[in-house]
Amino acid sequence: MKRAVILHGTDANPETNWFPWLKQKFETTGYEVWVPLLPENHTPNRQTYNDFLFGSGWDFTDNIVVGHSSGAVSVLNMLMDERCPHIRMGVMVSAWEHGTPATMEDHQFAHLFPPEGFDYAKIRSNADELAFLHGDNDRYCPLEQAEHMAEKLGATLTTLPHGGHIGNAFPELPQVWKIMEETI
Numbered sequence: 648m649k650r651a652v653i654l655h656g657t658d659a660n661p662e663t664n665w666f667p668w669l670k671q672k673f674e675t676t677g678y679e680v681w682v683p684l685l686p687e688n689h690t691p692n693r694q695t696y697n698d699f700l701f702g703s704g705w706d707f708t709d710n711i712v713v714g715h716s717s718g719a720v721s722v723l724n725m726l727m728d729e730r731c732p733h734i735r736m737g738v739m740v741s742a743w744e745h746g747t748p749a750t751m752e753d754h755q756f757a758h759l760f761p762p763e764g765f766d767y768a769k770i771r772s773n774a775d776e777l778a779f780l781h782g783d784n785d786r787y788c789p790l791e792q793a794e795h796m797a798e799k800l801g802a803t804l805t806t807l808p809h810g811g812h813i814g815n816a817f818p819e820l821p822q823v824w825k826i827m828e829e830t831i
Contacts, residue, residue: 649678649679650678650706650709651673651710651711652711652712653666653669653670653718654714654715654721656716657689657691659715661682661684663814664813664817664818664820668819669713670682673711676831681703683703685699685718685721690754690758691759693720693721693758693760693761696724697724700721709732710735711735711736711738711830713737713738714737714742716740717759721759722738723796724761727769727773731773733774733775734775736774736777736778736827737770737777738779739778739779739793739796740779740820741780741788741793741813742781742796744795745764745792750787751787767796775830777800778802778804779796780806780813781793782811782812782813784810784811785810785811786811788812
């Protein structure tokens with residue numbers, strides 16, 4: 648069975664943004680899809696999220712895992728966790744590497760990032776493919792951080808002109824599907 652997971656960002660839920668559209672796209676190609684409501688997502692916490700995800704009973708082996716914003720950071724955190732099996736592909740939409748997004752509060756993200764930073768070798772070794780999608784004018788998460796992570800991970804980076812944070816303005820996101828087409 649082909650499987651996919653979609654992780655939403657801060658203060659979002661499985662029914663916002665382009666997530667229902669992407670879930671349906673996966674399902675029409677024969678995927679079993681899980682789009683969980685992440686716990687306490689106003690203050691995303693890597694340990695809380697990883698415990699929730701790996702304690703869910705979902706088998707992540709060979710999955711495609713797509714995350715948006717703090718959900719994209721959560722994909723990276725998952726791939727660093729010893730409980731994470733090898734996945735087929737991780738897709739990070741509007742990801743960032745450190746700090747607090749513009750207009751947000753510092754305390755919201757105090758426990759999202761690993762204190763020692765990302766272990767890029769570990770992340771890379773846990774996925775067949777990695778890709779980033781980022782708006783060229785994201786006012787929350789700097790494009791430069793996505794560029795840096797993509798370079799460190801040997802991942803592709805696709806920029807979406809005038810994409811902003813690639814959120815509610817996009818009820819559909821064919822660009823993310825195009826990134827995954829060869830893997831699907």
